[in-house]
Amino acid sequence: MWIADQGDGTYTNPILYTDYSDPDAIRVGEDYFMIASSFCNTPAVPLLHSKDLVNWKVINYIMDQLPFDYYDKPVHGCGTWAPAIRYHEGTYYVFIPMPDEGIMMCKTTDPWGKWSEPAYVRKVVGWIDPCPFWDEDGKAYMVTAFARSRIGFKSMLYMSPIEPDCSGVLDDGQFIYDGHATQPTIEGPKLYKRNGYYYIFAPAGGVKPGWQTVLRSKNIYGPWEEKIVLHQGNSPVNGPHQGAWVDTPDGQDWFLHFQDVGNAGRIVHLQPMHWENDWPVIGVNAVDGCGEPVLRYKKPEVGATYPIDTPEDSDFFEGDRLGLQWQWNANYKREWYELKDGQLLLHAQAADPKTQLCDISNLLLQKWPAPEFSITTCLHLEQMKDGDVAGLVSLGGCYTALAVQKIHGKMSLQQRTGNWTKDDEVRTSLGEWNSDVIYIQMKVEKETYRTFYVGTTEENLQPVGQMVEATPGRWVGVKDGLFAINEQGAAGGSVAADYFVYQEL
Template sequence: MAVLHSKDLVNWRMIGHVVKDLTNIGPEYKYDRMNRYGRGVWAGAIRFHQNKYWVYFFTPDEGLFMSTAVDPVGPWEPLHHVWAISGWDDGCPFWDDDGQGYFVATNFANNYHIHLFKLSEDGRELLHNTDTIIHQYKGSEANKLYKINGVYYFFHSEVRHEEGVDVRVVMMLRATHIYGPYEEKELIHTHGKEVDREPNQGGLVQTVDGDWYFISHQGIGGWEGRTLHLLPVTWTHGWPIIGDDTDGDGIGEMVWGGNTPINGYPVKVLASNDDFDHEVLEPYWEWNHQPRADKWSLVERPGYLRLYACQPIEKDNFFTVCNILSQRAFRTIYNEVTAKIEIGGMADGQEAGICHFAQTYCTIGVRQQNGTRILKFNHLGAIVWGPELTGNTLWLRSVWNIDGINRFEYSVDGDHFTSFGDAYQLSWGHYRGDRIGIYCCNSESEEGYMDVDRFYYEAAGSLQVKCR
């Protein structure tokens, strides 16, 4: 459950994570199962109340969880399991002027009925005897509750048949009482994923100057995942209009550019470089399922990330390799990742290198057998073998463009790189985009390790950095 921070709603940085141990959600997240692709945290909500930050989220199988923190960087309180239930998602808390807390959520397993509960005083429990259905429509989810100028606003999205196609539409209900009766309005026209990328899940934000914006993700499902929109909001007759109301019908249209809401802050690129000089991982790194704590270290060899090899749950199944460490791959006109690795600690049967993965995968790495290390390219089991490697230091590089066409390269001196393997199309997978990362495994034993000296990610707009 990643936490991001921005000063201007455009430039963001990752500052931490709410959940320290994924197995606190459930055992299927553990490295010996790795059985929660696409079924982890769904559409959580963060709110500030009583001088604390509150996060609530559902997983579709384990139910509702929450945590709080004084500082969003952390530490976050140990995860609290509010409700063990399946088939629910997209919950959001709301505290009224009198301090009473409420919680809105969708039961997607029961025809997308949206329920409103009261919260206990400490916010840690739902008062189930207050359960009230306040809305139902095909695909109704993405819930948020607001009280603006004394009026309750219930934001959600739903699937409607418009202009001959099913599209996800952003809706708002409003009432003078939290239980209604509500009147309804569409906030922005959506014409299909290929036309406007379907802005839908998100929320309203007001700046200190009083301007309103809508932050939302795209629903197109491209290889980059669900990227972020920031759209202007204007208020007309007590309703928010998202985008530009060009034809005056009271419903907005998609806009593709605008001014930064708050000036004076530098441009940031989320992709980040790492020399592994710290004793804790930077927040932009994320593990693929809960890692084996005894199989990685930042302190055994200061200045390096040491990844020990462990056996996959299933031989030759990349998605069962534990302790894969990755960042998000971004869709810009040019992306280049270079990792400098030390392979002198490898053992027979071990493989180590860099990877792309989502619903498919592709790797470039080193395989050792009978004491000999050989370069290896692997795309979904289609393998290309390269030259024998005699040194202990290797540079591996991934380069991709705005279309997500990736090429791997390698170097034995850090200066001269050689292309290796076929082109690979980055892919969408499990409600998220492609990941670029580091992996290390051994199909025969629990032997061997790899040391990562540096991992540099250069995206369009970031500084030009060489990995030497």
Template sequence: MRTLKLILSGWQSVGLVVFFMLFFNMEVSGKGKITKNAPVFTQFIYQGEDAIYQNNPLKPGEFYNPILQGCYPDPSITRKGNDYYLVCSSFAMFPGVPIFHSNDLVNWKQIGHVLDRTSQLKVEDCGISAGVYAPAIRYNPNNDTFYMITTQFSGGFGNMVVKTKNPENGWSDPVKLQFEGIDPSLFFDDNGKAYVVHNDAPAKANERYSGHRVIKIWDYDVENDKVVPGTDRIIVNGGVNIEEKPIWIEAPHIYKKDGRYYLMCAEGGTGGWHSEVIFVSDHPKGPYLPANNNPILTQRYFPANRTDKVDWAGHADLVEGPDGKYYGVFLGIRPNEKNRVNTGRETFILPVDWSGTFPVFENGLIPMKPTLKMPSGVENQTGKNGYLPSGNFVFKDDFSDKTLDFRWIGLRGPREDFVDMTDKGLRIIPFTSNINEVKPTSTLFYRQQHNQFTAAATMEYKPKNEKDFAGITCYQNERYHYVFGITKKGKDYYLMLQRTEKGQASVLGEVKIETEKPVTLQVAANGDNYRFNYSIDGKGFINLGGTVSGDILSTNEAGGFTGTMIGLYATSVGN
């Protein structure tokens, strides 16, 4: 009798759930989440069409530079045997610190993210350009361990380190390090000793000008993962020549070659005066003397209106290539015709001539070209066999896989909190927050990787009230973005285009639309000109709002350190 009562009680509970689902027009997702008015995206197609690639087709033995297009800044690289691993800054993106693998420095696969858990990454309440800055990845042959050290400007972390035996099998929880400043990097010497080097502010009494910074070094206790108290020392004050008031000496890395220690840093700020400089010493803790031919990499001396412009080059890291030659990865930008930076800071590579005392980036002191010669014995497989594409390419996702492509990212929180992979397509469960807020949002982002591109998403959606909204967004940050999607007013459904600048929103266009069939939403950019189009038959596109400016999608206008991201977006508190 007791068993029968439990069964009846269970059926009553199920009945109540079904009743409430029907009453409130809800549905249960594949993960058991009850969702309300959730859009389903059945396809996303991104296509890059930059003229630079059309005008510079690859010849045999060539590959394209940059190697990572779009917002992949502050690259750092390490090597174990024939395996190369590269990481980049991710700020408030979640998961954080994308990590890539290669055997030849040309063909790269993304193998995941270093910080992919909430215990490692706490960015839920910070602006998009806060969070994780300038990661450095290093392999320590003395204990066969990989380390990633970085500064996380959120969650109370500060400077922190994680580690792993195998970068493809996940990373440890962070260890908080007890020092101030930014841009830390580790150096493991042959004798087993280890050091942390980083940027810091000088003592207040010693600060000589705005942008005056120093480089510090500490002994590092590998057994306990901490800096050794009292061992810190300033090894660079100001930069190459403090009398010239250099700004923002940062992003330091130490290398050892032929028994000597080389300290390489970025100098000049991550903008138009950005550069890379080099110092040498006979001891890891200095004193360090600058090369007499600094900078060893920069694009700052050339005409502003040069063709196929690459600028802001710096923040570099060195590694020995498979051909025995050194290579350097670094950030740079490729602005549009109005010199606006919408694609963000990208990851470039150049061979490095280290035949003399100091390394010099080959052709890093002349206007950079879009193609490079392949390392000896390497075949270009970009875009094939699982390797990331380069140049002009198409990225297509019908969301039929059970897991998301690593190129899809969230903002301030895990994708799993709002994404549901269903048999129908990708369902985005709307949060009670919108993209104007400094909160986790129910938005799945793909980086803009070209100045000329189209991106189209096909969506099934029927909002229930004027607060429901779903569609696509072109997003620079919470105060600067476009949203293009469907909402409800009265008994009718409307497709709307809204521009938000300095936090102030304005509607650029709206049209009544039927929602019985899927709608395809498209953004098409030609340099600084963006157009938002829609299709209700999957064939022809209709424009809404005319041609609009990409100004608010550039770091020039919006500030910060990220590039434009294209998002699949839903909210239950739209405005």
């Protein structure tokens, strides 16, 4: 859908028009790995891979399930916040903050394979955005920020000595930086060392209007000098911050960060970076060492040319496992679905009829891949039972769905629309449906306007229901997908999907 690689040695930003929020990245040899937050969705914490920093694929997830039973239901805005990934002595480590539970860690020697089950680094409420660091003397540290919503304050950074194997903290640590005066809402710290200086790269100023700050010190506990090194400037890229410094094998420096664009979420940009007087300068058109984002630039020199590629989006359900573009709305159960004979079978799960659709666990979702697109799916309805409701859902702050409902042996169309922060779901009947097959299409225009179309074939689609304007969810962009539930407390039936296809408008 969205292709950043221009095929002529240049790329355009964003490199991913997809909600890979709070990105962190590393290079190991010639391979780049990037992770992102995913809140209450599972599998959790997507892991992406690239050879050139422009073309990325999702290759794995760090956690299959969130390690607490209450995430069996959606807990919007909770779960996995801004993670960090590091490589040390042959092992990959991912630190994952769960603001209501603590700092978790998973590790592996094979990022494509199984990651360890999450273990506490520190069980604590309100600590967020951890980043581990190993110094030349073998000592290890973790820098963190704070969530005011959980602990009562923010704009502070904290340093903790930790076990070198990341199995826990060694002592209580200490506050190392107070950003209230000059760097409000400083968070998302990433810790590095270069030329005898310790560096903390950290966003400040808030998610949408903020900037990228860098702190430096000769002592890991400070005091810290500070400098703003990237801001919006005259570019259209608001809040260019929170991300990762990475280099190429031949020593070029680059910075990955997000931009919050609302409905599509926090999309990912790539900026050139260089050093002046032991300070990083990010972007272009720098004034006093503070740059602004590029919109088009020469690709990183990585010693080879790699194919143009993007994360998966469309799915024809031809494999024996769900594609890595999919996540569920909460901890999932394997019995919710089957992949069989080139179809996805969704088994209708029991749901209280009073529960809003946004709070249903078995919504199968994926992120928006572009600012405008259409989705088309074909659903077979022969196995639906009384009480079943199934269809296509677009989940955001304001959500909407086009569904088929079966009651007393008869099927009808229904649109469900509501807001996740209110108990206000409206269920509008759209007439009978007299076919065992339904084609549903949803168009998203101008990153906002969602309109449904239905038909008995893909060639005779007709508009149906109301256009619904999208709004983002809690810290997340809009996601779209499929669902099947039963609202009569009985064993539900199933629907079979032939495909779920994105197309450009």
